[in-house]
Amino acid sequence: MTLYNCGTIYASSPFTPEAVSAIEDILDRENEDWFHIDGDVLEFEEFPSSSLEMKLDKLVDQLGEMGICLQGRIDYSGDFEGAYLWQYGKTHEEKTQAELAIMDAGDQELVDELRRRGFCVELWHEPAPEIRGMVMS
Secondary structure, three states, rough: OOEEEEEEEOOOOOOOOOHHHHHHHHOOHHHHHHHEHHHHHEEEEEEEEHHHHHHHHHHHHHHHOOOOOOEEEEEEEEEEEEEEEEEEOOOOEEEEEEHHHHHHOOOOHHHHHHHHHOOOOOOOOOOOOOHHHHHOO
């Protein structure tokens, strides 16, 4: 099974030569045509791998020990479709296409869909009154 991975990961600071070496070792230098490092950005273009998830978890741990935290999103396609998401210094979350559609939808699109399904929905551009006190206090 091969998945094709595309996306961008951002570092909390520019990659040091030591970090670049760790990236190349973990991702395998033979795959350098599929990923690019530029300053504090690691980009993937159709990176073919069924184990990128594990490699990136290892990368997050190793770079974290160097004081570099990673954040980003890698979409994958092939036998399955979805995405891996990283927040600075945390382990990844895996999202299905359905979950990504909800995350990527705009507020109005979500409200319209809920209304279409018969829900009574009101769109607030600030916290709703019942939670305003909790958010601001």
